[in-house]
Amino acid sequence: MKTAPDWLRLARNHDYRLLWLGQTISTFGESIYQVAFYWLAYEMTESAWLAGLVVFCASAPYLLFGLIGGVYADKWNRKSLMLFCDLIRAVAVAVVPALALAGMLTVWHLALIAFVLTSARCFFHPSLNAAVAGVLDDDTRALGVSLVEGGFRAARLIGLALGGILIELWGADQLYTIAIVTFFVSIGFVVPLRNVGHAEGEESEDNLLGALGGTLRFLQGHRDLFWGIILFGVGLMFVTGLERVALPHVADQNWGAGASGFGWVLAMITIGYVFASLVIGRLQIKNPSLYIFGGWALWGVFFAALGLSENIWIALSFALLVGAVEAVVDIPLVVLIQTKTPGNRMGKVFSMWSTIAFIGESLSALMIGALISQSTAPAAFIMCAAGTVAMAIFGLIASRSRASDEPQALEGGKS
Template identity: 35%
Template sequence: MSASYSDLLKNRNYRLLFSGQLLSQLGDAIYEVGIVWLVYRMTGSPAAIGMLVLCQTVPFLVLGLIAGAFADRWNRRLTMIVTDALRGAAMLYLVLRYLAGGLTLWEVCLVAVVLTSARAFFHPSLRAVLPQIVRREELLLANSLSESAKRICKVGGMLLGGVLMAAEQVEWMLWINCISFFLSLWTVWQIALKRAERAEHAERSERSDQTIFADLLMAGKEIRKERAVTFSILLSSLGLVASAGMIKVGLPLLAGERLGGEGDTYGLLMACFSVGMFASAALMKKLARLHILTMVGIGWSVYGIMFGLLALSPQLLIACLAVGIIGCAHFLTDIPVTTIIQQKMPLGRMSSCQSIWATASFGSESIGVAIAGPVLASLSVTACFALGGGAMVALGLLPLIILRKSGQNKLDRRTCAE
């Protein structure tokens, strides 16, 4: 039976999960923009903003791996409910302190630590719950629809956050994010997973005497046993090293130095990137027939070709089109990896495996950004886009060459739709 978006939205559990995360993403996006401006208004210090960003990042570096292992031991649905409650309570504290007056930087940073720490437990639980809600052949479309819709909510939320801060409606920015967590909690509460939860309880009881690190080692072994999963994670991690820095550091330079624009030009390019990610959802149903590694390889190849086009310093319209296609290709390099983990990893270690992928992805992006700065300082922005594009095309062709030589996908004979 073929999967479709309409069938997905008829699934009550998926519809609840989808709507709850949509609201939560909208609230997060409004908050993401607003809290930075609030800190700047409170302190007038760029160093304070740096401290806020640090508090939003470090907890994931510390908890990213072990959070998934804990989520595998706990009731995942309950984990999602508790973490949403913690995030909602932290935001409620923040908004009440703001309304009372006297809100301090350390309180904002403490809330940032709580939000990021809770998210480290929430997201691997969310990705592990999805295979219990939809059929195997629906996973690719479910991930694609959820992530693309959340991307559009993020763009809209950032715009709304900017409007609210310009209108000095800080309390509305805080209230919206606070309420979105409690709405997400309510939707997760309504999801019915009783049969699956009983099976998970039995699995958790069997390994209650193991350490968390032993669980992570076992999850790593599960990943290594599935060569398609291992190769997909490795391929996408290397691609992120080559691409992340150019998107986050190189694109603003391209907008200013080569396209002759300002912040508005960069904002337009990033909007095109997000629209491209949203548009990729329309392609997923057809692309689901491809082998998983073929899809990832095509994604990185297209990514690299568009980087090459940007290296030619095109007109703004062409640059917008290229960045939009890059956004579309980005989904082909990310969503299939999440999906193949959901399809192939055992349910009892699903959260740990998703955390390993998330940590690899986050680490690769960080390395890419760290490398991009010195490289862009030494070479022209067009040369950097050309080099990065060449590396990604080569990376994308690698799995396609392997599959062609073997005559079939020996790493994974199934497609995402099977």
């Protein structure tokens, strides 16, 4: 009997369908909120230092709750936790347009609300990632992850593009109402979930430190997972600052393309990611570490080529390649985590990954800014490419499985 194509099996998967639709729409709303938040932080402050402090409030919760969120995503009912976090986020976001209409909105209100939103996110996303892992089987996992990641990136691209336009039409403070709607849409899609609840398996640790320590020991027993997650933060330290600090400089000073050129480069990176994710979902990945660290090496090389491009048109071509190899890193790592991690540790492993990624991103802006101030933007691209390639080579060597580890293929879709 001929089996249905994997994409059709995913479409018939009740819980996967709800999670994908609800969170893709929610990601769109979050992206619009981010545009509005950054613009209001810029508009309502009179110094770069104050604006930076406000933006930091949106990131600080990862330092406090990044690891804790994963512990409770594995300990509590994931569906209930997602609903509670969405409700908290919807109420918090609603405060901004209400205060703006009353003429009472201040920059410190923005900072406090951003802190609350990110705190809820620290608990929501480990629950979401673990929930997605739980509703996929091995045959559809790679394609399912690819569609989730690609859908989120596409929604983010549309949200960022529309955000700037809608600010001109409605004002940044009123854009928060779109985020309110999308959070309630997310709630509407989470409520009917049937097979998302408590993590499978019993918790072997009773306290927070014991749970985190047990998860770290679990990762140390799987070299590919351990080094894939740890070096992800190192890789982001090399490339994130290039995107956020060096690219605007190059777009303006070298290509003469200004802010619009920078925006087009970011859009092409996202487009490359979305298309590559659809291709990767169809592959059978027998050696995920080769994809992950090979992708990191290419990520550094293509980013250097992007930064050294002579004009915006050449840069756009390399931006597509940068986005594509980013997907080559992300998707096999997500599938590897879902495949090797037991259900009662899934949230903690994803939260460790998110926290390490946050640390890498935070350090990257400081590092790239210092490199550019001491040398030039093109030199920063070259040095970071060299660092990324060196990290990738180390990762390939360090992640070699022990002889006792069973080789395992991560299967993509098969029609």
